[in-house]
Amino acid sequence: MSKSCLVVDDSKVIRKVARHILESMAFAVDEAADGQEALRFCRANRPDVILLDWNMPVMSGMEFLGAFNDLDFGHDERPRVVFCTTENSIDHIRAAIEAGADEYVMKPFDRETLEGKLQLVGVA
Amino acid sequence: MMGGGTASESAYRVLMSVLESRTGQTLSPNRIWRIEMSLKPVLQRHGIADLDALVAALVTANGRQLLDDTVDAMLNNETFFYREHSVFDDIAEKALEYLRVVNARQRQLTIWHCGVSTGQEAYSMAMLLAEQGERWAGWRVDVIGTDVSHHAISRARVGLYSQFEIQRGLPVQRMVRWFDQTEAGWLAKADLRRRVDFSVQNMLIDRPPLAAPADLIFCRNLLLYFAMPMRQKAFARLRAIAAPQSFLVLGAGETVLGQTDQFVASPRLRGLYEPADQQVRRPVAA
Numbered sequence: 001m002s003k004s005c006l007v008v009d010d011s012k013v014i015r016k017v018a019r020h021i022l023e024s025m026a027f028a029v030d031e032a033a034d035g036q037e038a039l040r041f042c043r044a045n046r047p048d049v050i051l052l053d054w055n056m057p058v059m060s061g062m063e064f065l066g067a068f069n070d071l072d073f074g075h076d077e078r079p080r081v082v083f084c085t086t087e088n089s090i091d092h093i094r095a096a097i098e099a100g101a102d103e104y105v106m107k108p109f110d111r112e113t114l115e116g117k118l119q120l121v122g123v124a
Numbered sequence: 125m126m127g128g129g130t131a132s133e134s135a136y137r138v139l140m141s142v143l144e145s146r147t148g149q150t151l152s153p154n155r156i157w158r159i160e161m162s163l164k165p166v167l168q169r170h171g172i173a174d175l176d177a178l179v180a181a182l183v184t185a186n187g188r189q190l191l192d193d194t195v196d197a198m199l200n201n202e203t204f205f206y207r208e209h210s211v212f213d214d215i216a217e218k219a220l221e222y223l224r225v226v227n228a229r230q231r232q233l234t235i236w237h238c239g240v241s242t243g244q245e246a247y248s249m250a251m252l253l254a255e256q257g258e259r260w261a262g263w264r265v266d267v268i269g270t271d272v273s274h275h276a277i278s279r280a281r282v283g284l285y286s287q288f289e290i291q292r293g294l295p296v297q298r299m300v301r302w303f304d305q306t307e308a309g310w311l312a313k314a315d316l317r318r319r320v321d322f323s324v325q326n327m328l329i330d331r332p333p334l335a336a337p338a339d340l341i342f343c344r345n346l347l348l349y350f351a352m353p354m355r356q357k358a359f360a361r362l363r364a365i366a367a368p369q370s371f372l373v374l375g376a377g378e379t380v381l382g383q384t385d386q387f388v389a390s391p392r393l394r395g396l397y398e399p400a401d402q403q404v405r406r407p408v409a410a
Contacts, residue, residue, distance in 0.1 A: 088287065090300060097296060097300065101296075120293075
């Protein structure tokens with residue numbers, strides 16, 4: 001069965017690029033344009049991994065992560081969260097890890113980098 | 125034309141022969157086209173017009189720096205952190221435990237990264253060992269990286285990696301623990317750098333600076349650049365450096381089958397190799 005990924009990014013272009021890469025890796029891909037949309041999606045679905053931007057309108061990646069951590073996935077495994085952002089300072093990275101992110105991709109990224117990070121969190 | 129570029133065929137031949145005589149490596153036809161592109165920065169740095177002029181300078185000027193730069197540029201320095209990370213998982217969980225039992229009396233562990241390039245593989249191992257903490261308390265643990273490329277070894281010693289390099293294979297937790305973010309890139313902390321020694325060596329000629337025979341040898345994606353006689357010589361060199369009970373790690377696409385009788389597939393750990401002459405003696409259970 002193919003793995004699923006929710007791409008959360010306010011940039012249509014980034015979502016398109018991520019979808020292209022992920023589909024070539026046989027992922028089923030869903031998209032959300034901000035944290036609130038992503039949270040709505042996660043209340044009804046359980047993707048294997050979430051690719052999460054930091055800065056987004058309505059609800060940022062960090063705000064999403066705070067609310068996401070309160071979701072109950074029952075007996076299912078919690079989806080992995082991989083930040084994918086231009087916020088590349090070590091302070092941001094540390095904050096993301098403390099908030100519960102499993103991995104961190106600094107933009108710009110290429111297919112190999114993303115694939116490597118998805119392997120590290122056990123979904124590729 | 126041989127390289128598909130603008131240089132004369134004899135220039136390509138001379139450059140290939142320089143590479144082979146200095147490193148033992150040969151350029152397969154599908155890599156020859158890269159010569160012109162790889163050497164472009166060298167031409168610019170030394171103010172040389174083209175490959176024919178470079179060959180003329182190499183033959184007549186007797187400049188060590190130009191020769192080193194030329195050879196370095198033709199080498200493939202591709203590497204990244206925890207390459208094929210399942211190999212590192214197996215080493216962390218099984219191989220190191222086996223070696224800890226085997227070497228319990230001497231309390232010494234020697235790891236040699238042959239063809240270490242810019243250092244990521246050796247730093248990967250050093251981080252892994254450091255994180256095992258108490259397991260190696262009171263042990264002498266040496267992690268040595270060697271490579272024929274001066275440029276690669278000098279980069280490895282500095283331990284500075286670009287954003288692209290630091291993201292390749294390195295888990296983010298380890299990145300923030302072992303590296304500092306600087307304006308120039310991600311710099312290995314002093315505590316990590318001091319755990320690895322790097323030196324410029326030609327594995328076909330030089331004896332690596334090891335205090336004891338190597339318990340674990342990484343030689344990944346290097347031997348494939350050697351023609352068969354040279355490859356067999358390289359395997360013999362690796363065997364001469366390996367401890368009797370030791371492991372050899374090759375690249376994912378490499379094998380000893382049909383290549384050498386010095387090493388055989390490890391009966392303990394899939395994907396690793398052991399000295400062939402030790403297979404009749406197994407005094408220690410893993």
